[in-house]
Every structure is written in structure tokens, then in C-alpha cells.
Amino acid sequence: LQALAPSPAWVVLASRATLPPWWAALPEAERPHAVARWAARVTQRLGPLVASWLTWLDLTLTEIPRTWPPRGRALPPRWQQHQAMVQTLRAGLPGATVGVGIHAYEPPTRGRAAPSQRPVPSTLAEFFLVWPNPAAVSDLEAMLRAFARWEVPFWLLDPGPDADLRAAGLAMRVHRAWRVVNHNVGLQGYFAWPWHPAWSWVPTSEGLYQDEAAGERPTPAAAWFSSVARTNAITPDGVATYAPEAWPVLYPDAGLDDLRVA
Numbered sequence: 001l002q003a004l005a006p007s008p009a010w011v012v013l014a015s016r017a018t019l020p021p022w023w024a025a026l027p028e029a030e031r032p033h034a035v036a037r038w039a040a041r042v043t044q045r046l047g048p049l050v051a052s053w054l055t056w057l058d059l060t061l062t063e064i065p066r067t068w069p070p071r072g073r074a075l076p077p078r079w080q081q082h083q084a085m086v087q088t089l090r091a092g093l094p095g096a097t098v099g100v101g102i103h104a105y106e107p108p109t110r111g112r113a114a115p116s117q118r119p120v121p122s123t124l125a126e127f128f129l130v131w132p133n134p135a136a137v138s139d140l141e142a143m144l145r146a147f148a149r150w151e152v153p154f155w156l157l158d159p160g161p162d163a164d165l166r167a168a169g170l171a172m173r174v175h176r177a178w179r180v181v182n183h184n185v186g187l188q189g190y191f192a193w194p195w196h197p198a199w200s201w202v203p204t205s206e207g208l209y210q211d212e213a214a215g216e217r218p219t220p221a222a223a224w225f226s227s228v229a230r231t232n233a234i235t236p237d238g239v240a241t242y243a244p245e246a247w248p249v250l251y252p253d254a255g256l257d258d259l260r261v262a
Contacts, residue, residue, distance in 0.1 A: 001046060001049040002049060004049075005049060005207045006188060008051030008052070009050055009051055009052075010050075010051065010052045010053075010054060010255075011046060011050045011052075011053055011054070011083055012054050012056050012101075012132055013039055013042060013043075013054060013055050013089075013098075014035055014038065014055050014056070014057065014085060015054045015055070015056035015059060015101075015255055016056070016058055017056065019038065019195075020038070022034070022108055023035065025071045025128075028077045029077075029080050031077070031080075032080045032083075032084035032087060033083050033084065033139055033261055034086050035081050035084055036084040036087065036088045038083060039084075039085040039088040039089060040088050040092060043088065043089055043092045043093055043096075044092065046097075047092065047093050050164065050181055051097065052096075052097040052098070052099060052127075053096060053097065053098045053099070054098070054099045054100065054101055055081075055082045055085055055086075055094070055099075055100050055101065056100075056101035056129075057078040057100075057101070058078070058101060058103060059078055059079065059080060059082070059101065059103065059104045060102065060104075061102060061103075062085060063076050063078065063079065064102070064120070064150065070247060079124070080115045081119055082100055082125075083123070083126075085098075085211055086098050086123065086124070086125075089187075089255070090123075091259035096182070097126050097127070098125065098126055099125055099126055099128060099129055100124075100125040100128060100129070100193070101129045101130075101131065101156075101157075102128050102129065102130050102131070102230075104130050104131065104132045104143055105130055106121055119180065120150050120151070120152045125152065126152070126153075127152060127155065127188070128139075128147070128150075128152055128153075128154035128193075129155050129156075129157055130144075130154050130155070130156050130157065131157045131158075132156070132158060137169070137172050137173055137176060137219065140158075140176045140177070141176045141179060141180055142206060143182055144156070144176070144177065144180040144185060146187055147185065147186070147187075148184075148185045148186065149187070152186065153186045153188045153191070154186060154187060154188065155187070155188050155191060156177060156189070156190050156191065157191045157193055158177075158190060158191065158192060158193065163193070164247075165207065165208070165221055165236070166219075166220070166221055167170070167219070167220040167221040167223075167224045167242045167243035167245075167246070168244075168245035168246040169221075169246075170192060170221045170224065170225060170243070171234070171239055171242075171243040171250065172192060172246050172249055173245040174225075174228060174234065175234055175246075175249075177190050178234060189248070192208060192221070192225050195207060195209060197207050205232070207219065208221055208222035208225065209222060220242045221242075221243075223241075223242050224238055224239070224241075224242035224243050227241075236251060239251070259261070
């Protein structure tokens with residue numbers, strides 16, 4: 001974190017994989033108090049170096065409270081743990097930005113008679129980091145549009161373990177995210193994952209970088225993603241150069257051969 005300064009850094013304050021071993025051995029009822037103490041120690045050490053905090057406790061879409069405050073029942077246990085850490089952060093680091101990781105296993109649904117979702121209060125979460133696990137390209141847009149109901153800004157951690165990280169697959173997924181932004185959904189940014197196959201949560205041969213004898217080499221997916229980040233745009237030249245397989249989907253009325261000749 002010191003090496004990254006002054007760039008703003010996100011830190012996962014707590015996840016089920018990285019909390020100390022004693023956490024898993026505790027009864028559920030004792031965990032909120034324990035993780036609050038843990039959060040106090042972490043924020044004391046790292047607070048000045050962090051721009052945004054995130055908890056990742058394997059919460060799913062179905063566990064997001066339908067109304068606020070919850071009607072007639074307490075928050076689910078993992079939300080209680082999340083909120084205990086948020087309160088600790090608020091006390092020790094006034095003005096800290098705190099979000100929550102959400103697993104989106106399927107597009108959220110809402111029955112015809114269900115009430116409109118109220119905004120999630122900042123005391124619970126100021127942003128979501130959404131992991132579509134898995135989500136096909138055809139499902140991704142519907143899932144992202146559905147997040148508009150919570151009126152909370154969110155980022156996408158994509159493409160997830162079962163999705164396509166080759167250049168064409170990544171291009172089509174980012175294009176779906178772009179379409180959603182153009183419909184005023186609160187999608188703030190896109191994280192492509194994994195950076196390297198060794199960092200993936202599941203076995204995979206795909207990543208933004210691959211190992212070679214001379215070191216790590218960017219894949220076509222990384223080259224295309226970098227071009228989008230630099231220009232803040234999905235361009236025909238970038239797709240034609242790095243992800244030609246995505247051309248018929250992104251530009252169905254334009255001929256790729258004509259662009260290459262031009």
C-alpha cells in the first residue's frame with residue numbers, strides 16, 4: 001500500500017478466506033463483536049493508506065434487505081457482521097467509504113406485487129462490488145439493469161470464473177456494461193478478473209497476462225482492455241485488432257474487411 005501511494009487503493013477488510021482462523025470457530029452470534037475488534041486493528045494500521053474499504057462475506061442478492069429498516073426481523077447474520085465493521089470504520093475513520101461484495105448467481109427478480117426497492121442506506125453500504133458467478137453474456141445486461149432498483153453505485157468484478165476471458169468474450173461483456181451505463185444504471189466501473197491464471201479462484205488457463213520465459217506477457221484480452229481504459233471507449237479499430245471474433249456482435253451492420261482495407 002505504501003508503494004501504491006498516492007494512488008487510491010481499495011482494501012478488502014474482511015473475507016471468509018482471509019479472516020483469522022479464530023473467526024470460523026466462533027458461534028455465529030459472537031462474530032459481529034469479534035470482527036468489529038478485527039476491523040479496529042486493521043483500520044488503525046492501514047487507515048491512512050486506503051481510499052475505500054470492502055467486506056466480502058459471500059453475501060448474495062437474496063440477502064440484500066428488501067426494505068429498510070427490515071420489517072419485523074433482524075438483519076441476516078453476515079449483514080450483521082458487515083455492519084459491525086462499518087460502524088467501527090465510521091468511528092475510527094470519519095468519512096471512510098465502505099462497500100460490500102455481492103455474489104450474483106442469477107439475475108434478481110421481483111414479482112408484480114412486490115414494492116419498489118428503497119435505497120440502501122449509507123450506514124449499510126455506500127457501494128456494491130458485484131461478482132456475476134457465473135453470468136453468460138446474454139444474462140449480464142439483465143442482471144446489471146436489475147441493480148438499478150437499489151439506487152446504490154456499484155462496480156463489476158468480471159468476468160467471473162466460468163465466463164470467457166479471451167479478447168472477444170471480454171469485449172462483448174464490456175459492451176453489455178456500456179449499454180447499461182447508457183440507460184442511466186449506476187454502474188461505476190469494471191474490473192476484469194483474473195489478472196493472471198494463478199490468481200484465479202478456480203482452475204483456469206485464461207488471464208490478462210500469461211507466463212513466458214522472458215516474464216509475463218499481456219494477452220490479446222489485456223491489450224484490448226488497456227486500449228479501452230486509455231481511450232474510455234470501445235472503438236472499431238480496437239475490436240478489429242484484438243477481438244475480431246466479437247465484430248459481428250458489436251458491429252453487425254459493418255464489414256470487418258472494409259475497416260481493415262480502410
